[in-house]
Amino acid sequence: MKDLEIARRSPLQPIEKIAQKLELQPEDYEPYGRHKAKLNLALTQEEKLKNARLILVSAISPTPAGEGKTTISVGLNDGLRRIGKSSLAVLREPSLGPVFGLKGGATGGGRAQLQPMEDINLHFNGDFAAVEKAHNLLSAAIDNHLHHRRTPLLDPRTVVWKRVMDMNDRALRQINAGMGGRNGGVPRETGFDITAASEVMAILCLARDTADLKERLGKIYVGQSYDKEPLYAADIGVVGAMAALLQHALKPNLVQSLEGNPALLHGGPFANIAQGTNTLLATRLGMSLADYVVTEAGFGFDLGGEKFLDLKARHGGLSPRVVVLVATVRGLKYQGGTALDQLNEPDPEAVRRGRDHLARHLENVKRFGITPLVAINLFTHDSEEELQAVEALCQSLSVACERADAWGQGGAGAEKLAERAVALCEKPSQFKPLYPLTDSLTAKIETLAQEIYGAAEVKYSPEARKHLRQIARLGERPWGICMAKTEKSFSEDPQQKGAPSGHILHIRAVEVASGAGFLVPIAGSIMRMPGLPKEPAALGINLTEEGIEGLF
Numbered sequence: 001m002k003d004l005e006i007a008r009r010s011p012l013q014p015i016e017k018i019a020q021k022l023e024l025q026p027e028d029y030e031p032y033g034r035h036k037a038k039l040n041l042a043l044t045q046e047e048k049l050k051n052a053r054l055i056l057v058s059a060i061s062p063t064p065a066g067e068g069k070t071t072i073s074v075g076l077n078d079g080l081r082r083i084g085k086s087s088l089a090v091l092r093e094p095s096l097g098p099v100f101g102l103k104g105g106a107t108g109g110g111r112a113q114l115q116p117m118e119d120i121n122l123h124f125n126g127d128f129a130a131v132e133k134a135h136n137l138l139s140a141a142i143d144n145h146l147h148h149r150r151t152p153l154l155d156p157r158t159v160v161w162k163r164v165m166d167m168n169d170r171a172l173r174q175i176n177a178g179m180g181g182r183n184g185g186v187p188r189e190t191g192f193d194i195t196a197a198s199e200v201m202a203i204l205c206l207a208r209d210t211a212d213l214k215e216r217l218g219k220i221y222v223g224q225s226y227d228k229e230p231l232y233a234a235d236i237g238v239v240g241a242m243a244a245l246l247q248h249a250l251k252p253n254l255v256q257s258l259e260g261n262p263a264l265l266h267g268g269p270f271a272n273i274a275q276g277t278n279t280l281l282a283t284r285l286g287m288s289l290a291d292y293v294v295t296e297a298g299f300g301f302d303l304g305g306e307k308f309l310d311l312k313a314r315h316g317g318l319s320p321r322v323v324v325l326v327a328t329v330r331g332l333k334y335q336g337g338t339a340l341d342q343l344n345e346p347d348p349e350a351v352r353r354g355r356d357h358l359a360r361h362l363e364n365v366k367r368f369g370i371t372p373l374v375a376i377n378l379f380t381h382d383s384e385e386e387l388q389a390v391e392a393l394c395q396s397l398s399v400a401c402e403r404a405d406a407w408g409q410g411g412a413g414a415e416k417l418a419e420r421a422v423a424l425c426e427k428p429s430q431f432k433p434l435y436p437l438t439d440s441l442t443a444k445i446e447t448l449a450q451e452i453y454g455a456a457e458v459k460y461s462p463e464a465r466k467h468l469r470q471i472a473r474l475g476e477r478p479w480g481i482c483m484a485k486t487e488k489s490f491s492e493d494p495q496q497k498g499a500p501s502g503h504i505l506h507i508r509a510v511e512v513a514s515g516a517g518f519l520v521p522i523a524g525s526i527m528r529m530p531g532l533p534k535e536p537a538a539l540g541i542n543l544t545e546e547g548i549e550g551l552f
Contacts, residue, residue: 001552002068003105003107003109003110003113003117003551003552004117004118004549004550004551004552006110006113006258007113007115007116007117007258008120010113010115010258011050011275012034012035012115012116012256013131013256013260013273014034014035014036014511015029015031015034015035015036015037015254015256015267016031017034017260017318018037018254018255018256018260018262018363018506019037019254019262019314020259020385021150021262022088022254022262022289022290023289023290024039024043026355027040027111028040028296029254030251031262032125032253032451033119033163033167033258035115035116035119035124035255036116036119036124036253036254036255037253037254038125038251038252038253038254039251039252039253039254039264039285040148041209041250041252041281041288041490043285043288043289044281044288045286045288045313045522046282048287048448049284049288049289050287050288051291051535052141052291052292053291053292053293053294053309053321053425054139054263054283054287054288054293054295054318054319054320054321054342054510055076055292055293055294055295055320055321055323055324055425056295056296056297056305056308056320056323056324056370057069057072057073057076057294057295057296057297057308057324057326057375057422058296058297058300058301058305058308058323058325058326058361058365059299059300059301059324059325059326059331060300060301060302060325060327060328060331060332060335060354060357060358061299061300061302061331061335061357061359061486061487061488061489062300062362062488063331063334063340063343064102064103064329064340064377064488065102065103066102066103067326067328067330067331067377068104068109068326068328068377068406068407069296069298069325069326070091070107070108070109070296070348071108071109071110071112071113071377071402071406071504072112072190072292072324072375072377072406072414072417073089073091073108073295073296074089074091074107074108074112074113074114074257074263074406075108075111075112075260075271075404075406075407075410075411075413075414076089076294076324076375076404076406076414076417076418076421077089077257077261077263077294078112078257078261078406078410078411078414079349079406079410079411079412079413079414079415079417079418080259080294080418080421080422081259082411082412082418083415083418083419083422084222085291085292085418085422086260086291086292087261087290087291087293087294088263088264088286088289088290088292088294089114089257089261089262089263089264089293089294089295090252090263090264090266090278090283090286090293090294090295091106091108091114091263091264091265091270091295091296091532092106092266092267092277092278092296093120093126093127093128093253093266093268093278093280094106094107094121094124094265095125095194095196095268095270096122096166096167096507097166097167097168097194097530098535099121099122099537100167100168100532100536100537100538100541101168101530101532101533101536101552102533102536102537103388103538104537104551104552105117105120105121105260105551105552106113106120106121106268107120107121108406109255109407109552110151110407110408110410110427111236111407111408111409111410111413111497111531112257112258112259112406112410112411112413113257113258114256114257114263114265115255115257115258116255116257117304117551118547118548119552120255120265121383122263122551123142124253124314125248125253126248126249126497127204127248127249127253127266127267127268128166128195128268129166130245130246130248130249131164131198131200131201131246131249132164132165132166132195132198133243134217134242135163135164135198135199135200135201136163136171137241137242137245138161138220138222138233138269139161139162139163139198139236141170141236141237141394142154142159142161142222142223142236143177143178143186143237143448144185146159146178146185146187146188146226146409147178147186147345148188149186151184152156152225152231152235153223153225153226154222154224154230154231155223155225156186156188157188157225158223158224158225159188159222159223160192160194160221160222160223160511160512161188161220161221161222161223162191162192163190163191163193163382164191164192164193164194164195164197164200165192165194165195166194166195166196166530166535167194168194168530168531168532169192169419169529169531169532170527170529170531171281172191172192172528172529173191173192173529174189174190174191174193174476175189175190175192175417176188176189177189177190177242181446185432191529192529193273193528194273194509194528194530196268196269196270196274196343197201197269197270197273197274197528197529199220199269199286199513199515199516200242200246201219201268201274202269202274202275202482202513202515202516202518203216203217203220203516204246204249204250204279204507205267205269205275205277205278205279205280205312205477206279206280206311206312206315206316206516206517207250207279207280207281208280208281208316209281210243210250211237212252213243213246213250214239214240214243215390216515216516216517217233217242217243217515218232218233218234218239218515219232219233219234219514219515220232220513220514220515221474221513221514221515222235222236222510225286228473230473230474232514233515238367250264250279250281252264252265252279252282252285253265253266255411256295258410259410259411261411262435264278264285264286265278265282265398265435266278266281266282267279267282269298269314270277270298271297271298271299271307271487272298272304272485272526273324273484273527273528273530274301274482274484274485274520275296275300275304275307275311275312275482275516275518276298276299276303276304276306276307276308277295277296277297277307277308277311277312278295279303280312280315280316280318282318283318284552285318292425293420295308299487300361300487301323301325301361301365301491302360302361302364302413302452302490303483304485305364305365305484306364306434306448306452307482307483309368309370309431309433309434309496310433310434310435310481311480311517313330313431313433314433314437314480315480315517319346319429319431320370320429321370321371321424321425321427321429321433322371322372322421322424322425323363323365323371323372323373324372324374324375324417324421325361325362325372325373325374325375326375326377327358327374327375327376327401328376328379328382328407329351329376329379329381329382329383329386329387330343330344330379330381330382331354332350332351332353332355332357332358332393332549333347333351333353333354333499334354334497335353335354335357335358335498336350336351336352336353336354336357336497336498337350337353337497337498338350338384342356342382342412344381344383344453346383346386347427348383348385348386348388348389348517350395351386351389351390352389352393353498353538354393354498355393355396355397355449356498356499357497357498357499358374358393358394358397359397359499360454360490360499362374362397362453363440367434367451367452368431368432368433368434368538369429369430369431369432370429370430370431371427372399372400372422372449373399373400373401373402373417373420373424374394374396374399374400374401374402374405374459375401375402375417376388376390376391376401376402376403376404377404377406377407378403378404378405378407378408378413379407380408383451385416387403391403396411398470400420400424402416402420403416404415404416404417407464421444429466433448434448434452435447435448435481437478437479437480438478440522441468441471441472441479441519442458442468444479444480444481445458445481445483445507445521448481448483451485452490453485453491453493453505454490454499454501454502454503455489455491455501455502455503455504455505456501456502456503456504457504457505457508458504458505458507459504459505459506459507460507461506461507461508461509462507463508464507464508464509464510464521464522467509467511467512468510471510471512471519472548474512474514477514477517478517479517479518479519480517480518480519481518481519481521482513482516482518482519482520483520483523483525484511484520484521484522484523484526484528485505485522485523485524485526486523486524486526491503491505492505492506492524492525494523498529505523506523507521507522507523508522508523508524509521509522510522511528537550537552
């Protein structure tokens with residue numbers, strides 16, 4: 001049975017009943033229809049969130065279809081509820097790019113899904129649209145500033161702020177703007193990123209409140225004056241209007257799982273080209289409403305997990321008690337060299353060839369002082385011998401593991417995983433970031449490349465070195481590092497599987513996200529505007545008299 005069919009056969013509870021499970025009063029939330037709501041930010045309680053136990057779900061490097069982090073996250077939350085724990089899943093919102101591209105939606109799968117599945121995957125409560133509009137308002141204001149030669153005078157050759165849209169569209173990566181003659185604006189080269197990679201999205205996900213949001217928006221780096229002075233969004237003058245567009249997007253969204261358990265969705269940056277975690281606001285609010293919070297970081301631990309810890313957790317004062325690392329038979333075989341079209345063929349030896357890859361991710365988790373727990377996400381083609389091979393790998397690596405059939409059984413299939421996670425959460429967190437923010441820019445990049453990716457050295461293109469010189473002129477700042485890199489390998493080469501070491505990480509550009517407080521080094525050929533695959537999922541999606549079909 002397909003995910004959408006399973007979802008449609010599962011009755012939804014009114015959002016009022018879901019809110020009651022969190023002991024919320026009617027004034028604490030604003031319903032968005034019958035099955036969704038926005039929560040009041042005043043619900044965050046500093047004293048209560050200090051005692052909550054935070055569980056971070058990450059994964060090994062994924063196959064093209066992913067390894068099921070969201071399915072495990074939803075199932076783990078359902079499992080925690082089944083064993084009597086006060087728990088809440090706090091996850092990211094889907095982008096339309098993957099929905100219509102290759103991976104599909106982001107509400108989990110099988111019997112571990114979030115509802116209403118169709119609404120969440122298509123537009124949801126308008127948060128992505130608000131980010132897109134706020135970002136593009138600044139873009140339009142910049143071009144208007146240039147056209148009318150407003151002061152301070154901005155050099156159009158230095159403008160780095162692009163536009164965004166929530167769709168995979170490779171044709172818009174680089175464009176020429178202002179080509180309509182005298183009234184068409186100032187001609188210049190620019191381009192589009194996907195909305196999930198917008199700095200406005202990054203700021204939304206790191207802001208603590210409205211005042212912090214506006215301060216960060218004002219710090220967005222735009223370009224330089226003709227005197228080579230840095231100019232920011234505050235100099236353009238539309239920060240207040242951008243914040244107004246984000247008024248409702250600041251509030252986390254309340255939804256439910258198929259089992260009627262509450263979950264928060266808020267923010268949606270990708271982890272390969274952005275920071276890959278939900279908002280700090282939602283995580284802190286969730287930790288005020290429940291004793292256990294299950295959250296997720298995108299793609300493999302080398303991307304989303306590292307960024308969650310070095311960027312979000314450091315900034316927000318969060319200390320996860322345990323990292324649940326999702327591993328699959330398919331994923332380990334893929335990293336062991338098995339071709340995509342052969343992943344469903346039983347091959348325990350191919351699983352064992354994935355040992356070094358699993359070990360690298362586990363070592364990386366331990367670098368942050370956090371205990372890892374491997375969740376073996378079960379697929380229907382897995383053989384018992386292959387599953388035992390994964391368990392043997394975990395035993396040889398001295399790490400706890402549990403099988404989880406959240407897809408097939410929902411919370412019942414994740415109870416043992418929940419029990420093991422609860423036991424590990426009793427240990428105090430020893431979390432520590434990977435690098436000090438006081439290190440030089442190149443030292444931080446090299447620490448990340450060498451310790452997490454296994455690289456021998458980092459080489460910078462002439463363009464990247466020029467960017468680093470320009471960044472240095474912005475003054476000394478405690479920049480974080482948000483690497484843009486393929487999710488398919490520890491290296492920059494998506495074809496290099498396993499646990500490569502001794503390779504060179506090539507940085508071709510470095511983008512500034514001064515409002516978010518980090519830099520984005522771009523490794524290899526990764527693009528911040530993805531393209532659609534040859535056979536995109538959009539070809540199979542349709543609207544019929546019965547409703548939408550083809551979502552997965």
